[in-house]
Amino acid sequence: MIRRNSTLKIIVLGFLFLASCVTPRHIVIDPDNSMQTDPAIVYGVLSNGFQYILMENSKPEDRVNVHLNVFAGSMHETNEQQGVAHYLEHMLFNGSEHYKPGELIEYFQSIGMDFGSDANAHTSFFNTVYDLSLPSADYQQMDDAFVVIQDYAKGALLLDAEIDRERGIIMAEKRERDSVSYRTFKKKLAFELPGSLFSERLPIGIDSVIKKADRKLLNAYYDQWYRPDNMVLIVVGDFDRQTVLSMITKRFSKLKPRTFFLKHSLLTKWEEHKGVKSFYHYEPEAGSTDITIETISWEPFETQTPDLLKKRTLNHIADSILQNRLSRMVSKQTADFSEASVFSGKYLRHLSLSAISAVCQPDRWKQGLHQIEKTLRQGLLFGFTQTELDRVKADFISSLEKQQNLAESQKSPDLSRKILTAINQKRLLLSPKQRMDFLKPYIESISLQDAHNALKETWAKDHRLVLVSGNAHIDTQAPEANILDVYKNSYNDKITLYKDPESKKFPYLELPFSKHGIKSRQDNVKDLGITVIDFKNNIRLNLKKTDFKKNEILFKVCFGQGKKSVPVSKPGLSLLTERVLQSGGLGKLDTDELDQALAGKEVTMGFKINENYFSLSGSANPKEAELVFQLIYHYLNDPGFRVEALDIAKTRYQQQYDSRIRTPEGIMRTTGDLFLAGNDTRFGLPRPVTINQYTLNDIKDWLTSYFKSSPVEISIIGDFDVENIINLASTYIGAIQKRQSFPIKSINTGKIYFPEGEHLELKMDTKIDTGVVHVAFPTDDFWNIRQTRRLSVLSRVLSERLRIVIREELGETYSPYVYNDPSMSFNGYGILHMVVSVKNDSHQFVFNKIKDIINAVTANGISKKEMDLALKPVINHLKVLRKTNSYWLNSVMANSSNYPQKFDWSGNMTDDYKSITRDDLILLAKKYLNNNRSAIIYIKQETHKQ
Numbered sequence: 001m002i003r004r005n006s007t008l009k010i011i012v013l014g015f016l017f018l019a020s021c022v023t024p025r026h027i028v029i030d031p032d033n034s035m036q037t038d039p040a041i042v043y044g045v046l047s048n049g050f051q052y053i054l055m056e057n058s059k060p061e062d063r064v065n066v067h068l069n070v071f072a073g074s075m076h077e078t079n080e081q082q083g084v085a086h087y088l089e090h091m092l093f094n095g096s097e098h099y100k101p102g103e104l105i106e107y108f109q110s111i112g113m114d115f116g117s118d119a120n121a122h123t124s125f126f127n128t129v130y131d132l133s134l135p136s137a138d139y140q141q142m143d144d145a146f147v148v149i150q151d152y153a154k155g156a157l158l159l160d161a162e163i164d165r166e167r168g169i170i171m172a173e174k175r176e177r178d179s180v181s182y183r184t185f186k187k188k189l190a191f192e193l194p195g196s197l198f199s200e201r202l203p204i205g206i207d208s209v210i211k212k213a214d215r216k217l218l219n220a221y222y223d224q225w226y227r228p229d230n231m232v233l234i235v236v237g238d239f240d241r242q243t244v245l246s247m248i249t250k251r252f253s254k255l256k257p258r259t260f261f262l263k264h265s266l267l268t269k270w271e272e273h274k275g276v277k278s279f280y281h282y283e284p285e286a287g288s289t290d291i292t293i294e295t296i297s298w299e300p301f302e303t304q305t306p307d308l309l310k311k312r313t314l315n316h317i318a319d320s321i322l323q324n325r326l327s328r329m330v331s332k333q334t335a336d337f338s339e340a341s342v343f344s345g346k347y348l349r350h351l352s353l354s355a356i357s358a359v360c361q362p363d364r365w366k367q368g369l370h371q372i373e374k375t376l377r378q379g380l381l382f383g384f385t386q387t388e389l390d391r392v393k394a395d396f397i398s399s400l401e402k403q404q405n406l407a408e409s410q411k412s413p414d415l416s417r418k419i420l421t422a423i424n425q426k427r428l429l430l431s432p433k434q435r436m437d438f439l440k441p442y443i444e445s446i447s448l449q450d451a452h453n454a455l456k457e458t459w460a461k462d463h464r465l466v467l468v469s470g471n472a473h474i475d476t477q478a479p480e481a482n483i484l485d486v487y488k489n490s491y492n493d494k495i496t497l498y499k500d501p502e503s504k505k506f507p508y509l510e511l512p513f514s515k516h517g518i519k520s521r522q523d524n525v526k527d528l529g530i531t532v533i534d535f536k537n538n539i540r541l542n543l544k545k546t547d548f549k550k551n552e553i554l555f556k557v558c559f560g561q562g563k564k565s566v567p568v569s570k571p572g573l574s575l576l577t578e579r580v581l582q583s584g585g586l587g588k589l590d591t592d593e594l595d596q597a598l599a600g601k602e603v604t605m606g607f608k609i610n611e612n613y614f615s616l617s618g619s620a621n622p623k624e625a626e627l628v629f630q631l632i633y634h635y636l637n638d639p640g641f642r643v644e645a646l647d648i649a650k651t652r653y654q655q656q657y658d659s660r661i662r663t664p665e666g667i668m669r670t671t672g673d674l675f676l677a678g679n680d681t682r683f684g685l686p687r688p689v690t691i692n693q694y695t696l697n698d699i700k701d702w703l704t705s706y707f708k709s710s711p712v713e714i715s716i717i718g719d720f721d722v723e724n725i726i727n728l729a730s731t732y733i734g735a736i737q738k739r740q741s742f743p744i745k746s747i748n749t750g751k752i753y754f755p756e757g758e759h760l761e762l763k764m765d766t767k768i769d770t771g772v773v774h775v776a777f778p779t780d781d782f783w784n785i786r787q788t789r790r791l792s793v794l795s796r797v798l799s800e801r802l803r804i805v806i807r808e809e810l811g812e813t814y815s816p817y818v819y820n821d822p823s824m825s826f827n828g829y830g831i832l833h834m835v836v837s838v839k840n841d842s843h844q845f846v847f848n849k850i851k852d853i854i855n856a857v858t859a860n861g862i863s864k865k866e867m868d869l870a871l872k873p874v875i876n877h878l879k880v881l882r883k884t885n886s887y888w889l890n891s892v893m894a895n896s897s898n899y900p901q902k903f904d905w906s907g908n909m910t911d912d913y914k915s916i917t918r919d920d921l922i923l924l925a926k927k928y929l930n931n932n933r934s935a936i937i938y939i940k941q942e943t944h945k946q
Helices: 002-019 031-036 084-091 103-110 139-154 160-177 180-192 215-225 241-252 306-331 362-382 386-405 412-425 432-445 448-458 479-491 573-582 591-597 622-637 643-660 664-676 696-709 722-732 785-809 843-860 864-881 885-893 901-914 918-928
Strands: 041-045 051-056 064-070 119-123 128-134 231-237 275-282 289-298 337-347 351-360 463-470 518-522 531-535 539-545 553-559 606-609 614-620 712-718 759-764 771-778 817-822 830-838 935-941
Touching: 041 241, 051 241, 051 412, 064 139, 064 412, 084 119, 084 128, 084 160, 084 215, 103 864, 128 139, 139 241, 160 215, 160 785, 160 830, 180 275, 180 289, 180 463, 231 241, 231 412, 275 479, 289 362, 306 337, 306 351, 306 362, 306 386, 306 432, 306 448, 306 591, 306 643, 337 362, 337 643, 351 362, 362 448, 362 463, 362 479, 386 432, 386 448, 463 479, 531 722, 539 722, 539 885, 553 622, 553 885, 573 606, 573 643, 573 696, 614 622, 622 712, 622 722, 643 664, 643 696, 664 759, 664 771, 664 935, 712 885, 771 843, 785 817, 785 830, 785 843, 785 864, 785 901, 785 918, 830 843, 843 918, 843 935, 864 901, 864 918, 885 901
Parallel strands: 051 231, 275 463, 539 712, 759 935
Antiparallel strands: 041 051, 064 128, 064 231, 119 128, 289 351, 289 463, 337 351, 518 531, 531 539, 553 614, 553 712, 606 614, 771 830, 771 935, 817 830
16 A cells, blocks of 8 residues: 555656656747747747747737647547547537636627637647637737637536537538538548548547547547647737737646646558559539549658758649649640649648649540640650749749738738648748748749659659549449559550740730820718729729738729629520630630730739629739739720630539539529529529520620720729829720710619518438528618618627527537628619528428527517627627728729719718617518518438339
8 A cells, every 4th residue: 555655656746747847749849940930930838838829910900819729630539539529629619617608609709709700610630729819909808818728728617418419519510511522532531541540530520429429538538638738829919929928828837737648659651552553433413523643652740841841842833834734725625624733742741642633524534534644744754844934933933022022911810820830730930031032042043854853753653543533424343444444545645745835925905196084083082091083085093092911902993784784585694704704814815825924923813793893803013003004904905705715614614513403502502592583594503504505706795895885993902102003094094995984874683573481492412411491581682781781780690599599509500690692783682591501301390490580589679688799790890801902992992983872881881880779680670580471492302212
């Protein structure tokens, strides 16, 4: 007895000694390599091994982002714990030392945080992360957040009743995450990593464990892995680092391990591949066929060094050249695939992968496989051309320069996520300037031989894996052997040297000698800091200079009437047209030729068809302002209508349609939206047979007049010199031919008839056990902005009721939601949607609960507490939103020539939201939430007879 007690004392004393000078189990920053770390980062380790990373950043002001990273995920589970890491992540929101069950989410909402976007967590193979985006940098609020983090680390209650209640939610999440791509991923992983633990440790877990998980099982994992020396805290935002450091020391230095650490051997290796192997997985529910050639091997999980960063960059440059070749084949329609990609690098810590992939129609997999094999072998044998290398190098350097130019305006959420990613992948934590100074000279020095050698090295492994999956039905007794035969036959074909396409110059249109001058100018319109300039050719220029983001401008060109102008006799034409124009380039330069001409330029531009206007929009460095106007001038005068773009758009539409009709979201888009619009064919998605009948002339007949004569509004916001922009606009905008005058005469779109009281049942031909209850209430169009804002808040109240009743209390679903969708084009038409994913036998039960919720709201009203919890996050986000260029461009300036009230809306937005009362919401609920007027859609799995 005495001897045993003495031994026990020695063990405990030794444990306490070790706990007082603990080394972290995963050191995230090597103190000896501080020269390779962003100097703005403060890193430290508490005496218990708890690590922290701090970074001061004032964008956005008075905001802080916090992440607790636990270096434990599904790979750390035992066979009996499969799914426990993820289950535990859920449980940390359901009762802890400082928050009883149900209190934590309510606390988040009470201070203006949204559960989901501002407070969330996720579990992966090797780590679990808890995220907080704080609405204020107030130190009391930060300390309260650290209490929450402290509870995550050590204070979980893991109550039996809460574990049982959460079980249904996790099973619902498992159902929602099931998909064709997920099933294929699991099959591929088992093939790629034979004998490895990866395919047996998918984070969502297995049913047998989830259904029986109890406190003992969860607590064993919690105590084993949630230890101070196995965590790192990341805090980025608008604070004083010394103050926050003292808070961290106070809150986290007392954390202690709750059990002895038993080293867990992670079985990450697999049986090495040799020779050529094939994989086939038939998924009739897929909309297309994926073909891949790859090599995969195990590598140790090592900290990135400067040399490894150089190697990674060189590999990406080689990959990008191959990618450009494949993209050109797609755009020129010389390929039998609709898209393709090239990748080399590491994922899941130990997997070194090189892959070339393509997506094709099921009957073209043989041709597609031949083409990607040939493209790869061509690169391996002959390397690249100087033109190709110069283009990619210019783009890489331009990207580095852009990151450095935007460094001052980096936002805390983006910075904290970058840090989080870097520490979990052991990457260097460099500032944009450090990265620029280090990589630019290296990239400039890369030769053709360097790039060629890099490609050969990434593909030097002594095996090839050839994978075909999706909806290609290889109707033979041995499909794998068939795949091998196709690959080997392709490999025996001769290939020729790659030839550069002819380089073309931009700009190519000459400006006319005479210009249209400025007709009028208004500065500081509505006290919004916006300058409005009208040119004599009926083109309007809106300008707003801001300091929200240094060295960047955003722009948007609005013209025409968008989707509302599509011919009623041509349903779906707008969907096809948008894709054709997006990939059509210009009249004299296709997309690839334009990209080549603009290599190294910091400018982007894309075409989109909005509900009530067409747009050309993008971003640029202010130094490229003239190039922006040149692009606008060319797009308006010489848009790219290409047969090749039409063909690829039709193929991609077919693939996406075939995939959509087997998912709840997709079948809602194709058929549900049509039903809710009284079967008006301007809604929903038409069958591919309808899309395939359209020609390039149909698109031209619709769009040409808008490109030629519609009044044009150009809005520019950001970091620019106002007078310089006006001078450039005078040169290029003034050169455009005279247009019709503003405002555009609105098209009468007619009346949409909502199917009040009707019920539709949609069946999906799928193996996935999933369904949806979708309840829709008719509301109103967008233009009564006061009502629209209040309906959005009412939707949030209803979303919360769904969460509490159907998710939390009943465990019937994972992520129910409500949203109001008011039309900008159809007078009086809007829908409030309530959407709940369910099991296939729960539709009626869940629908009855939704009815009960609606009846309770209309009969008993909404409490002030409910309204406040829904409204506070909105007001919190508005403060940040109003300091972004994208808000001012898209919500205020764009298309204001036709809707000048948007300026007034911006001025009163915050005050209007703050003035919302519970009576406002109750009146709207009584006005629009009538169960007898609702339309109900049940989406169910098709039942097949055996």
